[in-house]
Amino acid sequence: MNESFNKINFYAILIFFSIFIGLISIIHASEMMDDSTHQWGYEGGTGPLHWGEMEQDHEKHLMCREGVRQSPIDFTHVPGVQLDGLHSHYSKTPINLINNSHTILLKYEKGSYVEWEGGKFELLQIHFHHSSEHTVNGKSFPMEIHFVHQSGEHEYIVIGVFAKYGKPNKTIQKLWDYIPSKIDKEFLVKDHFINAQTLFPNLKRYFLYNGSLTTPPCSENVTWFVLEEPIELSKKQVEYFQSYIDHNARPVQKQHHRIVVKLK
Numbered sequence: 257m258n259e260s261f262n263k264i265n266f267y268a269i270l271i272f273f274s275i276f277i278g279l280i281s282i283i284h285a286s287e288m289m290d291d292s293t294h295q296w297g298y299e300g301g302t303g304p305l306h307w308g309e310m311e312q313d314h315e316k317h318l319m320c321r322e323g324v325r326q327s328p329i330d331f332t333h334v335p336g337v338q339l340d341g342l343h344s345h346y347s348k349t350p351i352n353l354i355n356n357s358h359t360i361l362l363k364y365e366k367g368s369y370v371e372w373e374g375g376k377f378e379l380l381q382i383h384f385h386h387s388s389e390h391t392v393n394g395k396s397f398p399m400e401i402h403f404v405h406q407s408g409e410h411e412y413i414v415i416g417v418f419a420k421y422g423k424p425n426k427t428i429q430k431l432w433d434y435i436p437s438k439i440d441k442e443f444l445v446k447d448h449f450i451n452a453q454t455l456f457p458n459l460k461r462y463f464l465y466n467g468s469l470t471t472p473p474c475s476e477n478v479t480w481f482v483l484e485e486p487i488e489l490s491k492k493q494v495e496y497f498q499s500y501i502d503h504n505a506r507p508v509q510k511q512h513h514r515i516v517v518k519l520k
Contacts, residue, residue, distance in 0.1 A: 295310075296310060296317075296471075296472050297358075298358075298503055298504050298505070298506075299503070304320075304506045304507055307320035307321070307472050307474065308320035308321020308322065308474075309321060316472070316473050317472045317473050317474065318473075319468065319473060319474040319475060319476060320472055320473065320474035323468055323474055323476050324510075324512045325466055325467055325468055325476045325477075325512065325514060326467065326468045326474060326476070326509035326510070327389070327390075327467030327468045327469070327470050327478065327480060327506075327509060328388075328389035328390040328391070328467070328470055328505075328506060328508055328509065329390065329465065329467065329508055329509055329510075329511050329514075329516070330390070330391045330392070330393070330394060330508045330511075331390065331391070331392045331393070331463045331482070331516065332392075332393050332394070334463055334516050334517060334518045335517055335518065336517070336518045336519075336520045337517045337518070337519065337520065338520055339464075339517075339519050341460060341462065341519050342370045342371070342372055342413075342415070342462070342481060343370060343371040343372075344369075344370045344452075344453065345368060345369050345370070345371070346368040346379065346451055346452045346453045347365070347367050347368050347451070348449040348450065348451045349362075349364045349365040349368070349449060349450060349451070349452075350365060350444060350445060350446050350447075350448065350449055351430065351431060351434055351443075351444070351445040351448045351449070351450060352365075352442060352443070352444045352445075353431065353434055353435060353436055353442070353443045354436070354440065354441070354442050354443070355435060355436045355437070355438070355439055355440075355441075355500060355501075356439065356440055357439050357440075357501075358471065358501070358504055359383040359384055359385065359501060359504055360383065360384050360431070360435055360497065360500060360501060361381050361382070361383040362381060362382040362383070362431060362450075363380075363381050363442070364379045364380060364381055364382060364452065366378065368452065369405065370405055370413060370415070372413060372479070375407050375409075375411070376407060376408075377405035377406060377407045377411075377412075377413045378405060378406055378407070379403060379404070379405050379452060380404050380405065380406055381404050382401060382402065382403050382404070382452060382455070383401075383402050383404070384399060384400075384401055384402075384497060384501075385399065385400045385401075385402065385470075385504050385505050386398065386399050386494060386497055386498060386501065386502075386503060386504060386505065387399065387400075387503075387505050388400035388418055388419075388505065389416075389470050389505045389506055389508075390416055390418075390463075390482050390508075391508055392418075392484070396505075397418040397419060397420055397486055398419055398420060398421055398489075398491075398494045399418075399419040399489065399494055399497070400416055400417065400418055400419065400505075401416070401417040401419060401455055401487075402414050402415070402416055402470075403415040403416075403417070403452060403455075411477060411478075411479070412469070412475075412477070412478040412479065413478070413479045413480075413481065414469075414478055414479075414480055414481075415462075415480075415481045415482070415483070416480065416481070416482035416483065417455060417456060417457070417482075417483050417486070417487060418482075418483065418485075418486035418487070419486055419487050419488070419489050419494075420486040420487075420488060420489075421488070421489070421490065421491050421494070422488025422489065422490070423488050423489075423490065424489065424490040424492070424493060425455075425487065425488060425489040425490070425493060426454075427450050427451075427454045427455055428455075428489050428493055429493065430448065430450055431450065432493060432496055432497070434448070435500055437500075455487065456483065456487070457483055457485040457486065457487050458485070459483075459484070459485040460483065461483065461484040461485065461518060461519060461520065462481040462482060462483055462484070462518065462519045463480070463481070463482040463483075463484060463516060463517075463518055464479070464480065464481055464516070464517050464518070464519055465480050465514055465515065465516040465517075466478070466479060466480070466514060467479075467480045467514075470506045471506070481519075484518065
């Protein structure tokens, strides 16, 4: 009787142990798949050429591979037109930075926006690319700043500002002084403010076209306004950004017969 009982206990423990090991394996495998889902970057097998085919992200990143209105593009022989430009209404915002390993991002306080064709687009965030993503006649710039705006209808306006080497930029330096080293952790400096307007050049001539987000999921239906005139920042400021984010520029995409104009 005791011998039979011990055998039953032995087999029960063996079955439980096998199930436990199986569950651990499943959890570990799912974690591995989840990690691979979010691992996109700018180099090698996780770089831009592979965004649309990465395992588990195949559907999510579909537009990165099959979209026909993708960004960035090269601006070559762009005709000028007379159109009503953007009307910006920017207020100051506390410095609230995130280093998400893909870029350095400034979260903007609510209340700042641009108006375009009767629509109001709230400024959500500002982030930085090295080198520039858009190019002009094949020429890139040391950096490009993106101002991401969204309307209530989930449409986007992104304003791009090129940056060339020159004098140190005071607003950029305010931000660089507080870049967080920890990934995905917000760093809020309540008593330090900037205004987005100080990151724009004096001359407001825009390249205008319909494109996409330049990072996965590469969603389209984004109206781009890229300023022709760059602002200045120092080489040292660019190198400091590189010490956190070495390179984060998506290559130029095909234009696919899209109309690109320059607002005079």
